[in-house]
Amino acid sequence: MFDPDIAPSGTLLGLLQRGRGDGTLHALAAQRAEALVALERCVLSDPRHDWRVESRSLYYARLYSELEGPLDGIEQHLFHPDGLLPDAVASVDEYRCGLALSVLGHLAGYGRRDALHLLRRYAAVGGCWEWALDELAxxxxxxxxxxxxxxxxxxxxxxxxxxxxLAAAIRDAYEPRPWRLWAENTDGSVDPAVAARVRKASEQTSFDRWQRQMRPTGPTPGWSVRAVLDWAQQGLDAYPAQYRDAPAARCLAAVAGLEDRPELIDAARGGPDAARAAALRHLADRQDPEALDLIESAAADPSETVARAALESFERMRGTVALDRARAWSPREDALGAAAARVLACRGDHQDTQRVLGALRRLVQREGADAAGLAVLVEGTGRLSIGCASPVLRHVYRETSSSQLRGIAAQALAATDPSFAAGFAVECLWDCEETTRELAARHAATADVRVLAQLRRLAADPAEEAEVQTAVRGRLSSGEPAR
Incomplete structure (x- = not known):
């Protein structure tokens, strides 16, 4: 995805970019003009590495409401010529405007008429009009x-x-309500020609979907082990390359028998890259006795396709034999050692605590709080209740730019750090991620006067997620004493 420029975690901008609860608290305590500048920068330049798995829009919309922020900056951003090009690249357009449109949607839900009018205008002329229409829907x-x-x-x-x-736009719409209104035109408020055209396109969409279901298209392998392996390799040799080793392994599960094992082992040991990767995946899924030795050899292969398949296959393996091999490999400093540590984090027991903790510390020291694969190790420390991991978990919580990883770190701290309830859990009530707010609602110590007030605000907020409100209301009705 994109690699945004993230400010240091100790600054107001850095806190807001990360979506931390402390960002809201610091913004409300700062000069209003300073807070609005930082907030607007976050909304107009999306700070998320992957907007598909990280939340920010409700977090920023709430702060806009608290600060009574004007929408002039968002308006100028959306109606800049770059955002109105009809042939704009869709993915770039969504990255540039998606967060701002989502913030406007939440503000419209809070009753901001200026936000509603901006969404209507943008849906009519903007480049990312589908997103705006979904918000309005x-x-x-x-x-x-x-x-x-x-x-x-x-x-x-x-x-x-x-x-x-038009038929594709109707088919791909996340919210179908506008299209249904236009097609039905029950009160005659839509141009009859518009209504007729939408109805015709909707009927064509349904027919096309039925045709695709009845006549699936796309390349399919022949019905033999050799045909499947050749099909996988043909995809890799094509331009652009098609990575078929994972689907090929699923096909092998249907066509391969015991008599095909020698051929598969030979392919996994020294076949062409895609065929080798497919055979490795199949043998690992079947817990073949030779699979682990083949994986150890393939993990160091210069081919990225082969090495990736070996590591992914190993991380899916179950059973005591795979766990024992993971314990033997975990001290290694290469990719196989890192994969072994992740296996132990997911499926190990208390004898593996030092191995998981050591791998976590090494990864953070080498690659920082946003390292690839860090989430699995962080989650594993919580699963294994490794109390002495709290310092490194706090570091990850503070420094990571991923709100998803921060939420995982918060869950691990809840299981390992006795001070979590009176510390980070309080801040988490304002976090951008709903799962983190839900965790905080269950753990935050009510001795802090801000906690009960925020719990009541979350309970009354119509934009809050149902799971969070369930946790909040359960906490408010429990009558538990302040901690």
Missing amino acids: VRDDDAGLCVLGTAVLARFPQTEEGDAQ
């Missing part, structure tokens, strides 16, 4: 959506290609 009234029908349909020329694009 769950927050605007029928009248507001019906007015947009003509502007949206004007994007699709009345040609064969335009009709196909």
Whole structure:
């Protein structure tokens, strides 16, 4: 994904970019102008490494509401010429405007009419109009959506290609409500020509879906071990390359018998890269006695396809034999040693605590708090209740730029750090991730006067997730004494 520029964790901007609860608390205590500048920078330049798994929009929208922030900066950003190009690359356009549109959606849900009007305008003329329309679909009234029908349909020329694009837009819509309103036109508020065209495109979408189900397309292998291995290799040799080793391994599960084992072992030992990777995956999934030795050899192979398949296959293996091999490999300083540590973090027992802790410390020291594979080790320290891991877990919590990893670190701290309830758990009530707020609602010590007040705010907030509100209300109704 993208590699954003993240400020140090001790600054207001760095806290807000990470989505930490302390970011909100510091912003509310800072000068309003300073807080708004930092907040606007976060919204206009998405700080997330992967917007598909990290939350920020509700977090920023709540802070906009608390600071009564104006939307001029968001408006200028959305209606900049770069955001209005009809042929803009979709992924870049979503990255540039998606967070701002989501923040506007939450603000509209909080009753900000200026945010609602901005979304309507952008849905009519903006490059990332589908996102804006999805936000409006769950927050605007029928009248507001019906007015947009003509502007949206004007994007699709009345040609064969335009009709196909319209059908694809209807099929891919995350929220179908606007399209249904336009098609049904129950009160006559939509242009009849618009309604008829949407109905026709919707019918074509349903027919196309039925055709795809009845006549699946795409390359398929022959019905033999050799044909499957050749199919996997043909994909890798194509341009652009198609990585078929994982689906090929699933096909091998259906076609391979005991008599094919020698051929598969030979392929896993020295076959072409994709065929070798597919055979490795299949043998590991079947817990073949030779699989671990083959994996050890393949993990050091210069081919990325082979090495990746070996490591992924090993991490999926179960049983005591695989665990014993993981214990033997975990001291290694290479990729296989790192994979072994992750296996122990997921499936090891208390005899593996020092191995997991050592791997966690080494990875953080070498690659920092955003290292690849760190989440598995952090989660493992919590699963194994490794109390002496608390210092490094606190470091990961403070420094990581991934709100998803910070939430995992918070869960591990809840299991290992006795001071969590009176410390980080309080801050987590304002965190950007719903799972982290839910964790905080269950653990935060109510001796801090801010805790009960925030719990009541979360309980009354219509935008809060149901799981968080369930935890909050359970905590408020428990009548437990302050800790």
